Amino acid sequence: MSARYLRKVLRQQESQEQQQEDHQLDNDDDSESPDSSTPAFVNPFDLLNDDDHDRDQLQGSEPEIADEHEPLIGNIDDREPSVKATVNTVPSSNHKAKKKKKKKNKVDPSSSMGNIEKPLDVILENLSIEDNSSSHPLGPLKAKPAKVEIGDSMLKQCTPSILQVDPKFLSAENELRRIFGSKVVSSFQKSHQTGSSRQVRGGRHGSHNHRKTILVTPSEHWHRWDGSLSMELLETRDGYHYFKYVHSSSYSQVQSAYEAAKATHDLNGIASILFYHPYHLDSLITMAEYFKFSGDQQMAADSIAKCLYALECAWHPMFSPFQGTCQLKYIGHESNRPLFTALFTHMNDMHRRGCHRSALEICKLLLSVDSDDRKGAMQCIDYFSLRAEEYKWLEQFSEEYRTDNSIWLIPNFSFSLAICRFYLEHEEGSNNTQMKPGKATSTDLLKQALLLHPPVLKKLVAKVPLKDQAWTKILKHSYFGSDQTGIPTVDHLINIYVERSYLIWRLPDLQKLLRNSALLAIDTLERNKCEAQDWACVRKEAFPSDKNEYSHLLVSDFSDSVPTMPPDNLQNFLVDPRMREVPNGDQVANPPHGGGAPRNIANRNALAVLFESMLPWVDYGVGDGVGEDGQHNDHVQDHEN
Template sequence: MLIPIFKIMCLAEYNFDFTSVLFVFVHLCRYVHSPTYGQAQRAFEAAQAIHDLNGVASVLMYHPYHLDSLITMSDYFKFVAEHQMAADAVAKCLYALECAWNPMFTPLQGNCQLKFSHETNKPLFKALFTHMINMDRRGCHRSALEVCKLLLSLDSEDPMGALFCIDYFAVRAGEYSWLEQFSEDYKSDNSLWLFPNFSYSLSICRFYLEREQTSQDAHKDNTKATSADLMKQALMLHPSVLKKLVAKVPLKDQAWTKILAHSYFHSDETKIPSLDHLINIYVERSYIIWRLPDLQKLLRDTAKLVIETLEHNRSEAKDWACVREEAFSSEKNEYAHLLVQDFSDAVSSLPPDNLQNFVVDARMGEAMHNAIHAGNPHDVGQAPPPRDVANRNPLAVLFESMLPWVNYGDGGDGIAADEDYQINGHFQENQED
């Protein structure tokens, strides 16, 4: 039996449509646009259709919490290295999304899901993923881990690939025992240890847990595989990871030259599209962990042990190859929707996909740049503006100036900066930390 769908008017410009599916004990939810928000969405799509980034910024002048516009501007600010502005846009986006939550939507209890297949739900996933990466860049690894958990719980199909970075955040946050327990409890078509990120990260977790254990604790856990055993298993299952790590970290010890010369570690590809893609994501996301000397020693010693094992029993290589082919049997890349650069800390020199087709007249940016530096006669004797525009990207300043929460200092011109930015008169802007 299904409880009928009912709409609840929310504080933001859009509301929540809530459906409760009793027989599976999971509440399936989705965002529903109000008529006012629908107008903003159509304006955004019109600007997007003619590749007008200026039009996207204009939408925010009248609809400060329009989600797709905020996400687009966040991507743009990140591209021009305005990271604080990018983070501010995502924070505004998340605030608006949370204000629209139904009181019965309790995602932290694990009984609510939003399917990514609903177009109106996608901004929440995109904003959470971007916020998670921002938290990691700021060194807030535990916060990033919690956001990653939330992403994974919202849709069991994991559309954003949270499963392929949750191990990295757990290791960086020191949550070694939690990751081991998670890998045992998580329900999946494949055992998590078959994925390259988990196969290596579980070895790292066991390595640090062995360090923390007392001799008595170690005796109690003697039934568990050691870090060396887990690392050997990872190298046998995914040998192509080694060559990529050596190049990415980079590892310059002469011992690696000899190790990579062995036929088992000589290639950096498996010729299995899905697996190669996941390996690229793992190396891009987690290579920094392998800069620690202790982990390098574990990796190097275990690689030598693998070579010795193969010299005595060459059939093991074929056995592990069969495991790989069975676990990743698809002939196409099942994870092509996950972009490697989205898991990277590096800022791309090329604009992201949702920006590369936008065309902005450079003369507009130059005009805005000149106008800003021309000054305002009413500003004489006033305090310096809150935001400095000197030596900054002119286009970034242009679009930043169009965002309603940005204040360059209005002085005494009689136009007071509105710090509330109320939407429909219902809620006020959340104060940042």
């Protein structure tokens, strides 16, 4: 606001004040008491005056204030803080109004200071409400509390979900700041941005103002979102909103080009697609896999981040996945699958960076948008909860997610809940609080887990590894001597659990708990000969199928190791998921070699065929674990596990 316009407004306000005061004085009775006089009107625009103008007016009004209340000695800065605040906050127009009132109404001097100080709170309140009501972008502030009340009542009506995601924990940068401090993270980001700016300097693409997203933070050198992807609402049923992604006509053409490049095993064709269409999801995921196996983890993470950025930019206005009321089905909607693949890869990347809480929130998001859980979020959500030290949440999740208590029978939960109870017992002991009655101890829970899934103990001893002589004696018992249960689903879930969570058992306290629980389990089996048969019946009843119901989940996808393609072993590398390297770096299975006609590549993994096309000296391998004789290659899976 210019000074000329401000002075004009002030003159108008003063003239209005004078007219109002004259009108009121004419109508006042002679018997009106001085104490009942109304305080002078204060012009709120006087608070916007510059400091020099206020200082001149305040200095000129000091003797008048001193005469009304008490003498003020010394400079303003040397006086008491309360007096100084009073002097500095009194508008200049208020003094003029008080002076005129004193001449006409003969106000008591002892009450003049109270009249000055008393309306200050009212003045500031009126200033913040009345003056901002017309300029506020959301309308008058008086209507805002009504909107807040409506929103709060709506939230209260909604039942809180155990899978509700906290968006502030999705950012890896925020978690790294909590772990290492802001200075360390800021210095690392500056150095990384400097290197990135050098790489993109001289390029044809400049920086853009990207959309602000929650899942990832877009980089400056990314392309502008092209809007080729969208989302539509399918239906609303049982309080859940069902959505699916929709491809535009231009995106469908690019998808056809991608399918053609994949069919001809042309990696350069996929790279050219990304050159002209940088947010094609399948191409980004394919290149992320290529960078991962090539050892360039930064480029792989960048490709997945671009994929998530494009997916979030296409969200429907009603799509709010963080509340647990929106569904995106994996089965039946091909266009939804890139979201699950990108989230699962991003979750593992957050875990490798040490951001366990971020990985937990992403895992909750995966499970909340599709309860079918085709990516295996249930097989790692307990692990991320333990690493993030969310023990109470894990117990609450086990009690509320499935009311039939079947979650306690899954191998990873039966062991993780025992560990969770162990840490909660330590917290209760440090706080001098007693555990709620009716809850089993961590030792009892772990003993039940060992009796229900005995092969876990032998696999953990070999994987951790546990080299104490006590473990040799324990494994000599017939109940823990085998590493198979004979139930394909249980054996596969045990392999996934050991591969995912074996690092937790390297802690000495948990090793002691495991040893004591194993000894108690052996003692129970010795005292009751029918105990082993009873637990076998429980396993058979919990997992009645003779087929592996989780065969779509690969053990290698739950591994902490980062797969690579060493240059010396390129000729022996196959990207078939069942032929990948195991975490210790040994080859899972020897690739087929020798001359002759190529084998049948039907039902092969498309990415495997794509990579094999880059290695012309490698013959095609078997597909989906099926050999030339038509039998399933179970030895490959066993060796991998």
